[in-house]
Amino acid sequence: MEKTHDFRAESLTSGYENNMILKEVGLEIPSNKISVIIGSNGCGKSTLLKTLSNLIKSTSGDIMLDGKAISKYPPKQLARILGILPQSPIVPEGITVADLVGRGRFPHQSFFSGWTKKDYEAVAEAMEIMKVTEFANKNIDELSGGQRQRVWIAMALAQQTDILFLDEPTTFLDITYQVEILDLLTDLNRKYGTTIVMVLHDINLTARYADYIFALEKGRLVAEGKPSDIITSQLVKDIFGLDCTVIVDPVSGTPLVVPMGRHHVKVSI
Numbered sequence: 001m002e003k004t005h006d007f008r009a010e011s012l013t014s015g016y017e018n019n020m021i022l023k024e025v026g027l028e029i030p031s032n033k034i035s036v037i038i039g040s041n042g043c044g045k046s047t048l049l050k051t052l053s054n055l056i057k058s059t060s061g062d063i064m065l066d067g068k069a070i071s072k073y074p075p076k077q078l079a080r081i082l083g084i085l086p087q088s089p090i091v092p093e094g095i096t097v098a099d100l101v102g103r104g105r106f107p108h109q110s111f112f113s114g115w116t117k118k119d120y121e122a123v124a125e126a127m128e129i130m131k132v133t134e135f136a137n138k139n140i141d142e143l144s145g146g147q148r149q150r151v152w153i154a155m156a157l158a159q160q161t162d163i164l165f166l167d168e169p170t171t172f173l174d175i176t177y178q179v180e181i182l183d184l185l186t187d188l189n190r191k192y193g194t195t196i197v198m199v200l201h202d203i204n205l206t207a208r209y210a211d212y213i214f215a216l217e218k219g220r221l222v223a224e225g226k227p228s229d230i231i232t233s234q235l236v237k238d239i240f241g242l243d244c245t246v247i248v249d250p251v252s253g254t255p256l257v258v259p260m261g262r263h264h265v266k267v268s269i
Contacts (some may be wrong), residue, residue, distance in 0.1 A: 003065055003162045004031040005081070005195065007052075010059035014051040015219075020059060021047045021132045023219045031164075032193040034186065036206045039216035040240055044200045046087060048216065052197075053084045074198050083161035085152055087199075089167050091140050097151050098136040101127055104158030126157035130184055146177030153181065157188065164188075166198045170205070175201035178202070182209045203240075207231050215239055231255035 008028040015021040020043040021103040029035055029052075030145040037045045050056040052063060054070050063070040070078065083104070092100070104126065105119045127133045132152040140148060149169060156164055169185070186209060188194050201204045206213060207227040215223040215230065217239045223230045236244050236257055 005162055006064070007031070007163065007195070008064050009052060010062045010064075011053060012048075012058050014047060014056055014061075015048075016056075019221065021219045022058075023052065024061070025216075025219075025221050026061075027214055027221060027224065029195065029197055030212045031195050032189070033211040034196045034198070034209060035209040035212040035214060037197065037199045037214045038201075038203060038206055038218060042078050043216045043239070045216055046167050047219075048214075049084070049165050049197065050086075053082060054078065055086075060232070070144055076107045079159065079161070082163045083156045083159040085167065085169060085170070089152055091148070095140055096136070097127070097132055097140060097143070098123065099129040099139055100140060100151055101132075101158050103153045104155040104213070107159060121266040122160055123158050126154040127238065128182070129157055129188060130154040130159075136237040146173050146180065147179060149177070150172060153185070162194045163197070168198065168199050168201065169198065170202070178205060179197050185209075193257045202221055203231070203236065203257050204249070204252045207256065208249065215222070227254050231257065233257075235264075 010026045012022055012025040013020055023049065037048060039045050047056065051058050054130065065073065065081065101123050105122060106147065108119065118189070124133070127136060127146050130153050132147065132150050132154055135143060135147060135151070140151065151171060152168070158167070166185070171180055173181070182205060185196055213224065213227055213230055214221060215235060221232055223235055231246060233244050233246050236242050236246070243260040244257050245260065247256050247258060
């Protein structure tokens with residue numbers, strides 16, 4: 001049964017030491033949907049995700065989860081509601097797939113308790129969802145980039161959180177693995193109602209898989225809404241500096257950004 005949460009930020013300013021990257025950002029994350037944060041490099045996408053998940057403390061503003069400031073949640077309680085997979089996580093040396101996925105169960109365990117039947121079932125289910133069960137006893141180092149990324153996501157799934165944040169889960173993967181991972185995350189959302197918030201670089205994959213989009217430019221939220229409502233040639237020009245035309249994807253029916261380039265040639269059909 002899916003759980004609905006009220007997750008919102010108001011007037012959020014955040015960054016690193018004297019470099020404030022986010023500036024007065026306010027947003028509400030649609031519950032039980034897939035949201036994607038887009039924007040050019042350095043615009044604050046990862047900083048926003050880390051601030052929303054309490055990994056970075058905001059300088060000002062409020063982050064509220066179900067009417068309570070996120071900073072007021074004990075870490076383990078928050079980790080049972082919200083899971084985050086950061087960009088390029090570090091792989092512990094010599095660890096197997098099953099062991100790594102099992103680490104996602106930490107928020108549900110006490111200091112004195114051992115593994116329960118529910119823990120084992122959660123790990124098995126997470127590996128099955130991400131299709132890595134066959135690699136359970138393999139060392140992480142033996143896997144391809146796409147397989148390894150699926151294992152990391154399985155670890156996040158093993159937490160069994162209602163909200164899942166993913167920072168560039170498809171970076172450095174070829175298009176086959178990108179589509180595979182996004183399809184699996186969509187299945188997760190549709191089956192369990194998991195609220196998913198991702199940072200993605202590919203605007204066309206974003207338009208295809210997102211229910212809702214947050215567009216950042218220089219640390220400010222400049223547009224938000226459904227892909228069909230906000231993906232326009234003007235928005236792409238504004239946030240990426242790219243001249244393009246936007247057509248309808250013949251497969252998905254979602255917006256498809258076609259770059260113009262400096263040497264484009266018009267083709268008559």
